[in-house]
Amino acid sequence: xxxxxxxxxxxxxxxxxxxxxxxxxxxxxxxxxxxxxxxxxxxxxxxxxxxxxxxxxxxxxxxxxxxxxxxxxxxxxxxxxxxxxxxxxxxxxxxxxxxxxxxxxxxxxxxxxxxxxxxxxxxxxxxxxxxxxxxxxxxxxxxxxxxxxxxxxxxxxxxxxxxxxxxxxxxxxxxxxxxxxxxxxxxxxxxxxxxxxxxxxx
Amino acid sequence: xxxxxxxxxxxxxxxxxxxxxxxxxxxxxxxxxxxxxxxxxxxxxxxxxxxxxxxxxxxxxxxxxxxxxxxxxxxxxxxxxxxxxxxxxxxxxxxxxxxxxxxxxxxxxxxxxxxxxxxxxxxxxxxxxxxxxxxxxxxxxxxxxxxxxxxxxxxxxxxxxxxxxxxxxxxxxxxxxxxxxxxxxxxxxxxxxxxxxxxxxxxxxxxxxxxxxxxxxxxxxxxxxxxxxxxxxxxxxxxxxxxxxxxxxxxxxxxxxxxxxxxxxxxxxxxxxxxxxxxxxxxxxxxxxxxxxxxxxxxxxxxxxxxxxxxxxxxxxxxxxxxxxxxxxxxxxxxxxxxxxxxxxxxxxxxxxxxxxxxxxxxxxxxxxxxxxxxxxxxxxxxxxxxxxxxxxxxxxxxxxxxxxxxxxxxxxxxxxxxxxxxxxxxxxxxxxxxxxxxxxxxxxxxxxxxxxxxxxxxxxxxxxxxxxxxxxxxx
Ligand code: SF4
Numbered sequence: 001x002x003x004x005x006x007x008x009x010x011x012x013x014x015x016x017x018x019x020x021x022x023x024x025x026x027x028x029x030x031x032x033x034x035x036x037x038x039x040x041x042x043x044x045x046x047x048x049x050x051x052x053x054x055x056x057x058x059x060x061x062x063x064x065x066x067x068x069x070x071x072x073x074x075x076x077x078x079x080x081x082x083x084x085x086x087x088x089x090x091x092x093x094x095x096x097x098x099x100x101x102x103x104x105x106x107x108x109x110x111x112x113x114x115x116x117x118x119x120x121x122x123x124x125x126x127x128x129x130x131x132x133x134x135x136x137x138x139x140x141x142x143x144x145x146x147x148x149x150x151x152x153x154x155x156x157x158x159x160x161x162x163x164x165x166x167x168x169x170x171x172x173x174x175x176x177x178x179x180x181x182x183x184x185x186x187x188x189x190x191x192x193x194x195x196x197x198x199x200x201x202x
Numbered sequence: 203x204x205x206x207x208x209x210x211x212x213x214x215x216x217x218x219x220x221x222x223x224x225x226x227x228x229x230x231x232x233x234x235x236x237x238x239x240x241x242x243x244x245x246x247x248x249x250x251x252x253x254x255x256x257x258x259x260x261x262x263x264x265x266x267x268x269x270x271x272x273x274x275x276x277x278x279x280x281x282x283x284x285x286x287x288x289x290x291x292x293x294x295x296x297x298x299x300x301x302x303x304x305x306x307x308x309x310x311x312x313x314x315x316x317x318x319x320x321x322x323x324x325x326x327x328x329x330x331x332x333x334x335x336x337x338x339x340x341x342x343x344x345x346x347x348x349x350x351x352x353x354x355x356x357x358x359x360x361x362x363x364x365x366x367x368x369x370x371x372x373x374x375x376x377x378x379x380x381x382x383x384x385x386x387x388x389x390x391x392x393x394x395x396x397x398x399x400x401x402x403x404x405x406x407x408x409x410x411x412x413x414x415x416x417x418x419x420x421x422x423x424x425x426x427x428x429x430x431x432x433x434x435x436x437x438x439x440x441x442x443x444x445x446x447x448x449x450x451x452x453x454x455x456x457x458x459x460x461x462x463x464x465x466x467x468x469x470x471x472x473x474x475x476x477x478x479x480x481x482x483x484x485x486x487x488x489x490x491x492x493x494x495x496x497x498x499x500x501x502x503x504x505x506x507x508x509x510x511x512x513x514x515x516x517x518x519x520x521x522x523x524x525x526x527x528x529x530x531x532x533x534x535x536x537x538x539x540x541x542x543x544x545x546x547x548x549x550x551x552x553x554x555x556x557x558x559x560x561x562x563x564x565x566x567x568x569x570x571x572x573x574x575x576x577x578x579x580x581x582x583x584x585x586x587x588x589x590x591x592x593x594x595x596x597x598x599x600x601x602x603x604x605x606x607x608x609x610x611x612x613x614x615x616x617x618x619x620x621x622x623x624x625x626x627x628x629x630x631x632x633x634x635x636x637x638x639x640x641x642x643x644x645x646x647x648x649x650x651x652x653x654x655x656x657x658x659x660x661x662x663x664x665x666x667x668x669x670x671x672x673x674x675x676x677x678x
Contacts, residue, residue, distance in 0.1 A: 016339070016526075016530070017403075017527055018403050018404070018503050019524055019525070020639075020641045022620075022639070022641045022642070022643060022644050023641065023642060025645070026643060026647070027252060027620055027622050029242050030290060030622065031273070031286070031287075031288025031622075032247075032250070032288065033247035033251070033289075033291055033292060033295045034247070034248060034251060035248050039646075040612060045643055045647060047643070050629065050647070050648070057380065064590070074523070075404060075523075076403055076404035076407065076437065079403060079437065080339065080639060080641060081338075081339055081402065081620070081639075082337055082338055082339045082353040082354065082355055083245060083355075084245070084248075084355035084356040084357060087355070092660055095613070100465040102404060102407060104404070104407065104437065105407065105408065105437070105587065106352075106353050106354065106439075108354060109354065109355060109358060110355035110356075110357065110358075113355065113357035113358065114357065116569075136382060138385065162223075163222070163223065163231060174307075174357075174361060174369065175256070175360065175361050175364050175365060176257070177366055178233065178364075178365045179365060179367065181219070181220065181233060181363070182365075184219055184220055185219055185235070185261075185365065185366060185367055188219045188235055189235070189366070192217075192235065193472070196471070197464065198464040198468060199237060200461045201461070
C-alpha cells in the first residue's frame with residue numbers, strides 16, 4: 001500500500017449529493033476476479049457518452065484537470081452498494097484523497113483499507129475550497145503529518161482518526177495485526193461458544 | 203452500564219473480543235467477533251486471492267456460506283455455466299474457492315439457491331443476537347431477527363475469513379418509533395420509503411437504527427425484513443427489531459435452524475435482547491403509521507419519493523442543493539415537473555430482490571393480479587427471492603396467477619435489481635420495480651426505475667402506468 005504523508009496535486013470539484021457506488025463504478029466493470037483494470041470504469045457513464053467518447057464538460061476530462069489527485073465531493077458520497085471496486089477504481093485512477101462533508105459508512109471503511117484518505121469538513125469550511133475548485137483548477141497540498149490542507153489563499157486543519165492516520169502513513173497489514181491477537185480470539189471463542197453450543201455446530 | 207443499554211449495544215458488547223482505542227460509547231474501536239457470513243460471487247473473489255497470496259486459511263469455514271446470486275441468469279432452465287465470460291469466470295472461481303477453503307457453496311443448481319439475504323432466513327441460519335457481516339450492503343436485513351447485520355467491502359471479507367473478527371467502530375444509535383397501524387393496502391415497503399423520504403438518504407448515516415412501536419410489533423417477520431433491508435437507503439449501517447415470538451415461530455423447522463434440544467437455553471439468552479426501558483438513543487424519529495400511503499419514487503435517489511396521489515415536484519419550489527438534485531433527476535427520468543405520478547407510463551414491471559421477493563410479497567402481488575392482465579406493451583417479470591420461495595409459491599398456485607396475468611415466472615437471483623445478468627433495461631425504458639435502489643443506470647444504462655411495493659408493481663403492470671393499489675380492491 002502506498003504510504004500517505006504529504007501529497008500535492010489538482011483537486012476537482014464534484015459537488016452533487018449522494019454520488020453512489022453504482023455511479024462511481026458501474027456494474028459492467030464488476031465482472032473480474034482480481035482488482036485490476038478499474039481505472040477505466042471510474043465514473044464511466046459520467047466520463048463517456050453512449051458512443052464511448054469522452055464528455056468534454058465532465059470535470060475529470062478537462063485538460064487543466066489532468067492527473068487530478070483529489071476530489072472535492074458533496075454529502076453522503078459513496079452511498080449504496082458495498083462494492084470495494086469503487087475505491088479500487090479511484091486509487092487506480094490516481095486519486096489519493098477525497099474532501100467532503102460526509103461519506104457513507106461502508107465506503108469509508110473500504111477507503112481506509114486501501115490507503116484512500118477521506119477528509120470530512122463542516123459544510124462552511126468546505127465551501128471556500130469547493131468554490132475555488134469550481135472557479136478553476138485548484139492546486140492543493142494535504143499534509144497528513146500535521147493534518148493540514150494548504151492551498152493558495154487558505155490553510156485548513158482537519159481531524160482524522162489517529163489509528164487511521166497511523167495506518168495510512170505506515171501502510172500496515174491489518175490482518176496480520178489482528179492475528180497477533182489470535183490467542184485472545186480463541187479464548188473469547190471458547191467462552192462464547194461454550195455458552196452457545198448450537199453455534200459451534202454447523 | 204447494566205440496565206441502560208440499547209439492543210445494539212448489548213449485541214456488540216457480547217461480541218467484543220477486546221477494545222482497541224478504549225473509547226466508551228460511539229467511536230469505540232474494538233475487535234468484533236462475527237458469528238456468520240454469506241459470500242457472493244462478485245464481491246468475494248479478491249478476498250480469496252488475498253488469502254492465497256498471503257498463505258492464510260479461513261478461521262472457521264463452517265461459519266460461512268457461499269451463494270451464487272448476482273450474475274446468474276434467471277432463465278427457466280438452470281445452468282451453472284454462463285454465456286457471459288465474466289460471469290462464467292466468477293461462478294467457476296467461486297465454486298473453486300469454496301472447495302479449496304472448505305466453504306459450502308449453493309451454486310445455481312442447488313435446491314436452496316437464491317438471493318443471499320433471502321436464503322439465510324430461508325434455511326433458518328439467522329437467529330437472534332448474532333453478528334452477521336457480509337460483502338453486501340443489504341446485510342442489514344437480519345435485523346428483523348434481532349441480529350446485527352452489516353455490509354463490508356472485500357478487504358474486510360478477507361479479514362473476517364482469516365480472523366473471524368473485524369476491526370469495528372461502534373455506531374451511534376437511533377430509534378424510529380412507529381405509532382399506530384398501517385392502513386389497508388399500505389405495506390412495510392411504503393413505511394420504510396416514507397421514513398427515507400422524511401429523513402433523507404443520509405438521515406441515519408453512522409447509526410444503528412432500531413425500529414419500535416405498534417406497527418412494527420404487528421408486522422410479520424418478512425415485513426420486518428423489508429424494513430431492515432431498505433434501512434440502508436437512509437444511511438443506517440445496522441437496522442434492528444427486538445425479536446419476539448413471531449421470530450421463533452418463523453425459524454422453527456427450517457433446515458439449518460437451531461436444534462430443538464438447544465431451544466430453552468437459547469431462549470433464556472434471547473430474553474435479554476431488547477433495549478432497556480430507560481436506554482438512551484443518540485437520535486430519535488417518530489412516525490405515525492396511519493398517515494402512511496402507498497409510495498413511489500420519482501427521482502434517482504430513494505429519498506426522491508412521494509405518495510402515489512402526488513406529483514413530480516417543481517424544482518423551483520425546492521431549496522438549494524435539493525433543487526439542483528431534483529432538476530437533474532427529473533431530467534434523467536424523462537419526467538415533467540408538476541405531472542401527476544399516476545400519469546407516468548411504464549414499459550416494464552419487475553418483482554424481485556432481497557427487499558421484496560419473499561412468499562408474502564408474491565402473495566401480495568398475486569392478490570392484485572388474480573383475474574387481471576398485464577397491460578399491452580408492458581413486459582413483466584417476477585423472480586422469486588429464492589428457489590425455496592419459488593417452490594412454496596408454486597405449491598400454492600401463485601405461479602399460475604402470475605403466468606395467467608402475463609408475467610414471466612423466472613428462477614431466482616438478483617436479476618434486474620442490479621442487472622449484472624441479462625435482465626437489463628434498455629436506455630430510456632421505464633420500470634415499476636419492487637427493488638431498493640433507483641440510482642441512475644442501476645437497472646441498465648439509461649434505464650429509469652420507480653421503486654414501490656410488490657403489490658404496487660402489480661397494479662402498475664395491469665394499468666400500464668403508476669397506479670394506486672387501493673383502487674384494485676384486492677388489498678389485505
Ligand atoms: S437483490 Fe439487489 S440489493 Fe439484494 S443483494 Fe441482490 S443486488 Fe443487492
